[in-house]
Amino acid sequence: MTAEGLQLTVAALPENLAVVRQALAGFAETIGFDDNGIANVKTIVTEACTNAVVHAYPEGKPGPIEVIAKPRAADMEITVRDRGEGFQPRPADPDEDSLRLGLPLIAALSDSFEITGGAGHGTEVRMRLSYERHANGDGPAGVPDAPETVGTRMSIAPGETARMVLSRVIGALATRADFSIDRLSDTVLIGDAVSAHAAADFSGGTVGLEILDGDGRLDVRIGPLVPGGSERILEGLELPGGTSLRKLATDVEVTRADDEQEFLRVVIDS
Amino acid sequence: MGPGEIAIDHADGGVAVITFSGEHDLNTAPELRQRLEHAIGVGKPIVVDLSGAAFIDSSIIGAVLDGRREAHQRGIGFAVALSGGAQPVERVLEVTNLTATLPVHPSREAAVGEARSGAPGR
Numbered sequence: 001m002t003a004e005g006l007q008l009t010v011a012a013l014p015e016n017l018a019v020v021r022q023a024l025a026g027f028a029e030t031i032g033f034d035d036n037g038i039a040n041v042k043t044i045v046t047e048a049c050t051n052a053v054v055h056a057y058p059e060g061k062p063g064p065i066e067v068i069a070k071p072r073a074a075d076m077e078i079t080v081r082d083r084g085e086g087f088q089p090r091p092a093d094p095d096e097d098s099l100r101l102g103l104p105l106i107a108a109l110s111d112s113f114e115i116t117g118g119a120g121h122g123t124e125v126r127m128r129l130s131y132e133r134h135a136n137g138d139g140p141a142g143v144p145d146a147p148e149t150v151g152t153r154m155s156i157a158p159g160e161t162a163r164m165v166l167s168r169v170i171g172a173l174a175t176r177a178d179f180s181i182d183r184l185s186d187t188v189l190i191g192d193a194v195s196a197h198a199a200a201d202f203s204g205g206t207v208g209l210e211i212l213d214g215d216g217r218l219d220v221r222i223g224p225l226v227p228g229g230s231e232r233i234l235e236g237l238e239l240p241g242g243t244s245l246r247k248l249a250t251d252v253e254v255t256r257a258d259d260e261q262e263f264l265r266v267v268i269d270s
Numbered sequence: 271m272g273p274g275e276i277a278i279d280h281a282d283g284g285v286a287v288i289t290f291s292g293e294h295d296l297n298t299a300p301e302l303r304q305r306l307e308h309a310i311g312v313g314k315p316i317v318v319d320l321s322g323a324a325f326i327d328s329s330i331i332g333a334v335l336d337g338r339r340e341a342h343q344r345g346i347g348f349a350v351a352l353s354g355g356a357q358p359v360e361r362v363l364e365v366t367n368l369t370a371t372l373p374v375h376p377s378r379e380a381a382v383g384e385a386r387s388g389a390p391g392r
Contacts, residue, residue, distance in 0.1 A: 014297035021293070021325070039358040046327045050296050101328035101366055108365040 004031070006069040006165060009153040012053045012062040012082060015176065019152055020067055021046050022168035024078065030161040031071045033131045040109040040129060041078070047102040048080035048125040056084025056123060075111060075130040083122040151212040151219075162195035162207045170220075173213040179270040186248045187218060187268055193237040193245060194222055201229035203261055216270035217250075223263035230254040230264035274323065276301050278309065282382045285315045285347075290323035299329035306337035315347035315385035319378050325358045331366060338372070347388040350374050351381035 006027045010016040021042045028041045045067065052065045068079040106113050110127040117123035152169065156162045170191045174184050199205045203224040212219040222233065234252065237245035246252050251267035274292025281287070286309040294302070309316045318334055320326060334350065341348035352359065352374045363369045375381040 014295070017295045017297060017327075018293055021295075035357055036361075039361055042325060042358055043327065043362055046295055046325075050327060050329060053296060101331055105328055105362065105365060109361070 004071055004157045004161065006067075006161075007153075007155040008067045008169075009064050010067075011151075012049075012057055012065045012084075014053055016065070016152070017046055017049055017053065018176075019169055019172045020049050020065070022172045023154070023165050024067070024069060026164035026168040027069050027156075027161060028076065028131075030164045031076065031131075033076075033129075037129065037131045041076075044106045044109050044113075044127050044129070045078055045080065047105050048078075048127065051102055051125070052080060052082040052084070052123065056082035058085075072128075075128045077126060077128050079124060079126045081122060081124045151210045153208075153210040155206045155208050156195075157205075158195055158197055158199045158202070158207050160195075163192055166191035166195050166207075166209075170211070170218070173211055173218055174270075177213045177216055177218060177270060179216070179218075183268070183270050189237065189248065190220065190245065190266055190268065193233060197229075197233050197236060201225050201232055218268050220266045220268070221263055222266065224257065224261040225264060227256070227259070227262055230262055233264055274298055274325075276305055278305060279319075282317070282378070285317055285382050285385055286312065287317045287319055287378065287382070289319050289321075290326075292323070293325035294323055294330045295325070295327040296329040299333050302330060302333045303336070306333065306340070310337065310341055310344060310346060313344070313346060315349075315382075315388065316341055317349050317351055317378065317381045317385050319351040319353075319381065320359055320363075320374075321351060321353045321355055321378070323359050324356045326362055328362075331362065331368065345388065347385035349381035349384040351376075351378045353377045 006023065008020060008023050010019055024041050024045045025038050028038045033041060049065055049067065057063045063083050066081045070077045106127060111130050113125065113127040115123065115125050152173065154165070154169065156165055167188050170187050171184060174187045179187065194209065195207060202208060203226055208223055210221045234245050245266065248268065249266045250269045253265040254262055255265065256262045274290060274294045276298060277289050279287040279289050288305055288309070306316070316337070338348045350372045352363065353376055363374055368374065375384065
C-alpha cells in the first residue's frame with residue numbers, strides 16, 4: 001500500500017495550533033508546495049483548527065482535533081475534524097472579530113472548501129489546495145480513525161516526508177517544553193531514526209507515534225510495530241562515537257501488546 | 271518554532287511600538303490584547319509593527335482591529351507597520367484587504383508618524 005498521507009490528532013488547545021501548522025508545512029514542502037502554497041496551507045489549517053479550539057468543546061474540556069492531509073492527483077485535501085457538540089457560542093467572546101475573518105481567509109486561500117456537521121456530530125472542514133506536485137507515488141493514504149488522545153498522535157508514510165514532518169513537530173514540542181538547543185538536536189535524531197525506518201517494521205506500513213509533552217519532557221510512543229521492530233529502530237541509532245538512542249533518552253521501553261504488535265516508548269528530558 | 275514573542279519598544283520617544291518575533295495565533299493573541307490594553311491605558315500613541323512576525327492568523331488580526339477601535343475611541347493615535355514582512359503575514363493582510371483599509375505602512379517610521387499625528391485610520 002502506498003500510504004503518503006498524514007494524520008495528526010491533537011487536543012483542542014491553543015498551544016497545539018503551532019504543532020499542527022509545523023506538521024502540515026513540513027508535509028506540504030515534501031510533496032512539492034512552493035513557499036506561497038506552504039504559507040496558504042499554514043493559514044487555512046490554523047484557521048480551521050482555531051475554529052475547533054474555540055467552538056467545538058466546552059471550556060476547560062478540550063477534546064481531540066483530527067487533521068488529515070491527503071495528496072491527490074492535482075491538489076491536496078486537508079480535513080480538520082472535531083468531535084464536539086457543534087458550534088458552541090461563548091458569551092462575550094473576545095475573538096468574535098477573528099472568527100468572522102477565519103472563514104473568509106479559508107475561502108480566499110483554498111481552491112474549495114466545505115463545512116459539514118451539526119449538533120452532536122462534531123464539525124468537519126474539508127479544504128483543497130492545488131499545487132505542482134513531485135512525481136513520487138500516487139494514491140491517498142489509508143487513514144484509520146484515531147482514538148481519543150491527550151497527546152499529539154500522528155500517522156504518516158516512512159521516509160523523507162515523515163522526516164520533514166516529525167522533525168518540525170518534535171522541534172515545536174521540544175521548544176515548548178523548554179529544551180535546550182543541544183537537547184533539541186537530540187530529539188530531532190529520534191525523529192530521523194523513526195522516519196528513516198522501513199515501512200515493513202510498522203504494522204500497516206505507516207509510521208505511527210504519539211507524543212506527550214510537558215514539564216521539560218517528551219514521552220514518545222512509537223508503533224504499532226511488528227515484533228522485533230523496536231530493536232531494529234534502536235539499532236538504527238547506534239552511531240559512530242558511541243551515540244545511541246539508549247544514551248540520549250532518559251528511558252527506553254519496549255512493550256508487547258500481543259504476539260503481533262509491539263510499541264517502543266522513548267522518554268527524553270530537557 | 272516555539273511560541274512567538276511580543277515586546278514593547280519605547281525607543282521612538284512617546285510612541286509605544288509593539289513588536290513581534292516568531293509565529294502568532296490564538297495562543298499568543300491574549301498577550302497581544304493585554305499589551306494593547308496596557309498601552310491604551312497609558313494613553314501614548316501606538317504602533318503595531320508586524321515586520322518581525324513569521325506568521326499571524328485571524329486571532330491576531332482581531333486583536334489589532336479591536337485595539338485600533340479602542341484607541342481611536344479614546345483619541346489615541348494607532349498605526350500598523352509591515353516592512354519586509356514574512357509571506358504568510360503579507361498574504362493574510364492582503365486577502366483581508368487590511369493592507370489598504372488599515373492602512374498598513376511600509377515602514378515603522380511612517381507608522382510612527384501617523385500614530386503621532388493622532389489621525390484615525392481611514
